[in-house]
Amino acid sequence: MRGKRSKAYRKLMSQYNISFGFREPYQVLVDAEILKDADKFRMDLVGGLERTLQGQVKPMITQCSIRHLYALSGSEYPGKDRVIDLAKRFERRRCxxxxLEQPLSEKECLEAVIIHGGENKHRYCVATQGGDIRAMLRAVPGVPLIYINRSVMIMEPMAPISAMKRERGEREKFRTGIIDTRPKAGAKRKRLPEEGGGDSEVGARVGDGDGGGDQEKMKKKKRKGPKGPNPLSVKKKKSMPKPSTPKPAGASKPEASTPKSGAGKPAGSGESTNGADNEGRKKRRRKHKSAKADGAPVEAKDGSEPQA
Ligand SMILES: [Zn+2]
Known part of the structure; x- marks a missing residue:
């Protein structure tokens, strides 16, 4: 149950972040009543706010709210000092x-502080026990509302006006193509590895006259074996007549075969020529098979080679 709610709150806050520009640390206006209730239930108010909003919070309290706390009667409300001590640690929101001689009601004060031109300009979250205050703020788009219900901290679902504004924003994004481009980019990325698999080896060697897809494969091939391409293309022609002789020599002494076949090669280091030579042998064998099918369409080669 708790996990479910936490997941819902995470989703809700990410919606507020995306659609209304909320950012951590979230500025949370706290009223006097929720301070009192948190104290009554021995709740960690700030910790609860951080768990509920799923991020860092900056609790704030208006001058009027703190004046209401000071106005409490100590005898009627024994937790007065504790609550004031906590409230003093919050950032004071100057209203x-x-x-004024008397503080405004919290509803009037919060209205003046939060609502500017019908909007939550400063992106406040509001933690209040006042049902009338929350009702007032539900008419303003993008105000996360928090309250305590029997020692459980609750965040209200997004108010209809906020949800409507959010959807309108999403639709606009779709129209301008911000959302539209994302799936396309993902699909492109997916396609490439699928094409690269399978009979790419055959296609890469034979497909000189092939389409762009095969050219891409060839590029990939070159990247995988950087030593390969140039020596191989040189070797193919020279080593074709004697394919059997390098086999026994190559098994024990790969270096011995290099002077025989690699006449046209630059005198490279032993490692690079060995690698090239081994690859060259493989290619030679395949070259024979493909040589029979010279002139035939590429598709036929692709079909016949893996079977043989
Ligand atoms: Zn005020």
């Missing part, structure tokens, strides 16, 4: 109502 400039401190000049």
């Amino acid at each position: 400039n109502h401190h000049e």
Whole structure:
């Protein structure tokens, strides 16, 4: 149950992040009532907010809210000092109502602080026990609302007006092609490795007159074996008449075969020529088979070679 809710909240916050530009640390306006309730249930308010919003939070409290806490009667409310101590650690949100004789009601104060031109301009999350405050803020797009219900911290699902605005934003993105390009790019990436597999070896050697796909394969081949390509193309012609002689020599002394066949090669190091020579032998054998089918269409070669 807890895991399920946490997953839902993560999704919800990522929607607020994407559609309304929320970023960590989330600024959370906390009202006096939720401070009192958290204290009543012995809850870790800040920890709860971080678990609920799934990220770093910056708790804030307005000047009016803290004045309401100071106005509590110590005898009626024994937790007063504890709550004030906690509230003092939060960032004070200046609402400039401190000049007033009496603090504004929290609803009026939060309305003035949060709503500018019908929007949550500063991207506040609001943690409040006031049902009327949450109802007011549900009419503003993009306000994550949090409250405590019997010692469980709850984040409200996205209000309809927020969900509508989010969907409108998504549709606009789709129209401008931001979303549209993503699947295309993914599909391209997928296609390449599929083409590269299978009978690519045959296609790479024979397919001089083939399409772009085979050219891509050839490029890949060259990258895989950087020593291969040039010596091989030189060797093929010279070593074709005597394919059997290098076999016994190559098994024990690969170096011995290099002077015989590699006359046209630059005097390279032993390692590079050995590797090239071994590959060259393989190619020679295949060259014979493919030589019979010279002039035949490429598809026929592809079909016949792997079987033989
Ligand atoms: Zn105020």
